[in-house]
Amino acid sequence: MRAIMATARMQIRLASRSIESVMPLLVMPLQSVVALAILAHSGRLDLAGYALCAALLLTVGQMGLFIGSEIVAHDRRDQILELLVATPTPYINVLATRTILVSSFGLAGFVEAWLIARLIFGVTIEIHHSGLMAIALAATVLAGGGTAVLTSALFSLARTTRTLQNATNGPFYVLGGVLVPVSFLPVWLQPLSPLIFFTWSANLVRSALAPEPPQDAAFQLGMLLALGAGAALLGVHVMRRMLDKLRHDGRLGLT
Amino acid sequence: MSAVRTEGLGRVYVTAERTTQALSDVTLSFAEGEVSGLLGPNGAGKTTLVKILSTVLLPTAGRAFVLGHDVVGETAKVRPLIGIVFGGDRGLHWQLTARETLEYWAALYDVPVREVSRRSVSLLERVGLAAWADTRIENYSRGMKQRLHLARGLISDARVLFLDEPTIGMDPLAARDFRGLVKELKAEGRTILLTTHDMAEAEAVCDRVALIDHGRVLAIETPASLAQMVSAYERIDYDHGDPGLAVALRQLPGIAAVTLQDGGAHRITMTDGAAIQSILQFLVGAGVTSLRTSRPSLEEVYVHIIGDRGLKV
Numbered sequence: 001m002r003a004i005m006a007t008a009r010m011q012i013r014l015a016s017r018s019i020e021s022v023m024p025l026l027v028m029p030l031q032s033v034v035a036l037a038i039l040a041h042s043g044r045l046d047l048a049g050y051a052l053c054a055a056l057l058l059t060v061g062q063m064g065l066f067i068g069s070e071i072v073a074h075d076r077r078d079q080i081l082e083l084l085v086a087t088p089t090p091y092i093n094v095l096a097t098r099t100i101l102v103s104s105f106g107l108a109g110f111v112e113a114w115l116i117a118r119l120i121f122g123v124t125i126e127i128h129h130s131g132l133m134a135i136a137l138a139a140t141v142l143a144g145g146g147t148a149v150l151t152s153a154l155f156s157l158a159r160t161t162r163t164l165q166n167a168t169n170g171p172f173y174v175l176g177g178v179l180v181p182v183s184f185l186p187v188w189l190q191p192l193s194p195l196i197f198f199t200w201s202a203n204l205v206r207s208a209l210a211p212e213p214p215q216d217a218a219f220q221l222g223m224l225l226a227l228g229a230g231a232a233l234l235g236v237h238v239m240r241r242m243l244d245k246l247r248h249d250g251r252l253g254l255t
Numbered sequence: 256m257s258a259v260r261t262e263g264l265g266r267v268y269v270t271a272e273r274t275t276q277a278l279s280d281v282t283l284s285f286a287e288g289e290v291s292g293l294l295g296p297n298g299a300g301k302t303t304l305v306k307i308l309s310t311v312l313l314p315t316a317g318r319a320f321v322l323g324h325d326v327v328g329e330t331a332k333v334r335p336l337i338g339i340v341f342g343g344d345r346g347l348h349w350q351l352t353a354r355e356t357l358e359y360w361a362a363l364y365d366v367p368v369r370e371v372s373r374r375s376v377s378l379l380e381r382v383g384l385a386a387w388a389d390t391r392i393e394n395y396s397r398g399m400k401q402r403l404h405l406a407r408g409l410i411s412d413a414r415v416l417f418l419d420e421p422t423i424g425m426d427p428l429a430a431r432d433f434r435g436l437v438k439e440l441k442a443e444g445r446t447i448l449l450t451t452h453d454m455a456e457a458e459a460v461c462d463r464v465a466l467i468d469h470g471r472v473l474a475i476e477t478p479a480s481l482a483q484m485v486s487a488y489e490r491i492d493y494d495h496g497d498p499g500l501a502v503a504l505r506q507l508p509g510i511a512a513v514t515l516q517d518g519g520a521h522r523i524t525m526t527d528g529a530a531i532q533s534i535l536q537f538l539v540g541a542g543v544t545s546l547r548t549s550r551p552s553l554e555e556v557y558v559h560i561i562g563d564r565g566l567k568v
Contacts, residue, residue, distance in 0.1 A: 006362030010351065017350040017391070079345040082311045083407075087363040088335045094363075248313045250268055250306070253341075 003089040007097040015105060024062035025108050028055055032113040036121050048123045049209040052113045056137070056205060057178045057198050059109025060144045065172070066165055068099040068148030072156035072239075076246075079253040085243060092149075092236050099152060100145030107137055129208040132217055136204035139221055143197040143228025149235030156242045177202050197231070200224035256323055258287040258415050258446035259308060265316030266303050266470075277303040279470040281317070285448060285463070287414075290441050292457040293450040294557060295467035301450040302341075304467070305417045308448070309339045321415055335364070338413030342420030344400040349393040353384050353403050356392065357410050364411035378406040381436060383429065397424040405433070409440075416440065418449040422456060434459050454557060466560055473560055481556045489531065491523040492516065493538055493546035500541055507534060 015021045035051040072095065075081040084091050117123045127133050155164055173179050175189065176198025182190055193199045200223045207214040246252045266278040278300045285291045293301040306312035307319055310330045318325060324332040347356060357375040366374065379385045382402040392400065401424045408416060422430040430453070437460040440447060451457050457464050458478045465475040474481060501513040501521055509530025514522050523534060531548070538546055 002362045002365065002368070006359050010348065010355070010359045013355060014348060014350050078348075079341065079343065080348070082306070082309075082341065083339065083346055083360075084363070086309050086311050086334055086337070086339055087360070088331070088365060089363040247311060250266075250303075250312050252311050 004093060004097045007094050008101055011098045011101045015102070021067055021102075022063075022105060024059050024066065025105065025112070028059050028109040029112050029116055031055070031058065032109075032116045033120065036113075036117055036123075040121055045121060045123050048117050048121070048125050049206065052110065052117065052125050052209070053202055053205045054178050055113030056107070056110040056140070057176065057201060058173065059112075060103050060106030060140055060201075061172060061178070061198065062169070063106035064099060064103040064144040064148035065151055065169055068102040068145065069151040069155050069165060071095060071098050071102075071148075072152045072242075076156065076251075076253060081246075082252045085247070085252060091243060092239050095152060095239065096145065096149050096232065096236075099148035100142065103144035103148060104141045106144065107141065110137065125209065126211075127208060128211045129214055132204065132214055133208035135221060136201060136208055136224075139204070139224045139228070140197075140201040143201065143224050143231070146228035146230075146232030146235065147197060150231045150238060151235075153235050153239035153242050156239070156246070172196055172198060175199070194223070195227070197224055197227040200227065256287065257284040257320070258289065258322055259283075259285040259291075259320070259448055261304075261308075261317060261319045263317035264304070264307065264314050264319055266300070266307065266312070267315045277470050278307075278314070281467075281470070281472055283465060283472055283475055285446065287322075287446050288441065288444050289462045290437060290447045290449070290460050292461035292464040293448065293467055294452075294454070294457055294464055295450075299467045300470040301467055302419050303470075305339075305341075305419045305448065305450060309337060309417050310334060335411070336414050338408040338411050338416045340404045340408035340416070340418045340421050342401070342404075342423040344397045344424065346404060347392050347400060347407075350391060352389045352391055353379055353395075353406070354388045356403060357406060360407050361410045366411060374410060374412070375406075378409055381409075382406045383432065398426055398429055401425055402429065405436075413445070415446045416448070418447065420450055420452070422451070422453060430456065466557065468560075478556075479550065489528070489548045489550060490525070491531070491534060491538070491546060491548050492520050493523070493543045494520050495538075495541070495543045495545075497541075500543075503541075504534070504537070507537060510534065 019026070032051060032055050035054065036045070036048060039045050039047050039051060072081065075084060084094055114125055117125050174185070175193050176196040177193060178198050182193045182199060185193070200220045203220050204217060204224065207217055261281050261283050264278055264281040268275040268277055281304065293304065295301050303312065307314050308321060308326055310326050310333050313327060318327070320326065321333045322336050326333050351359070354375055357378060358371055361371040361374065376385070379388050382405050384399060384402055384406065387395065387399065392403065395403065401422070405421055408418065422433050425433065434456060437447060461478060463475055463477055464481060466473040466481070504510060504513045504523060507530070509525050509527035511524045511526045516522050525531065525534070
């Protein structure tokens, strides 16, 4: 537990002192302004909640897929991975702590979008089911962090991960219904959406924003957590295999 | 029990371009409390050996043990026992300060909470970074980063220390302080294995030195014993302008060679240690007023055994 707490403190310090590690949070206000301006222009500010949901998932996703997924690659590049692997603390503990924390930083995107809607567009996005929203946000962070463990492990062999990230980033958002509702996707693509944690997270967040009583919230929460846990378990397995391979190949540190 | 032991250790690197035998049939043993040096040219296999012993690289042949634990099969037992310092100015989170860095690594090594602060302060003082403890590493010079690496490697209070080029980037005074630190660590009973190119450093701090080349151990001896591999007896260096004196000396019994050194001095190499007295008397009688006796330095041993390759790897 001490190692996890120390890793969390270290990650917070890194984030607070390196603008690159929180870039999605800095970009999100611009994206929110554009999205809300379009809604305002078309007289549909009643859909501001959807923009809020998209802002949340985009920032959690980008923090996880971009920042979190680069953790192993950066540890290799900076020759820190060898030193970490040689400590008594399993590296997977360090990695999971960092990815979950990085994903949690993405919650700031939710706050940013809410404040922009309120301060710039004069729209108060009401959260009708605050308890469900709190649970949905926590579960989204866990799922995002768990998924980032997997992607970080998968990207660990690459010298530069950015191309892979750019290639995989978009499909996640499209299939998860973040950018457009899943019902707008081609029918043959729609069966893939339940496999993306964004789908269930979006459903939960939208349910928490809607005045109607939530439908199937427990099932959706279960699916969200199951997908996050599944990705994390797979990530742990892949990371162990990757570390074994890197130790075997002598490539834990990049020269 | 040996602190470090290897049996037929081998390591082959395979890439698309080439296959490299980095270590081959390395069998050695270093006792607890011993300071040992690995000497060899670039690419000799020194770092490979240290990385295998540190559990971050798997051997392709043989076995290695740290305090009796297999570095492949018992990594969980080995890792709490070892501290490692890899050379260079990477390996640190440059956004953190030195104090934060040590506190972080202390937690990873499960150093007792009440010990962390005291040990961090003590180590930062020990490596001369106390005044920079709360400055971010991004503002450090290369030598300062290397000192921090050293402190980081010591934070776990490990019984066995692997130091790979620990003084690289340090200025001469810092390197001298490092030697003092190694002697203190030895006095505390720690086992230290260090790789270095600095012959003076190895000579000053190492109980034994292993010469490695092309992945093979060529010799493991004390620096003094290694010196005897080059010359069994002391040599005499003298300063005298008359080249005829060298010619006359070569006629004396017990002298193997008289050679002109860089800087103008002559060196007499003997075949018989008993001849030293008569040679000294001869030199004084010939008017030589500046002379000294010496053993071959480790650098001479290195060049003698490894060979002078210049910049070739």
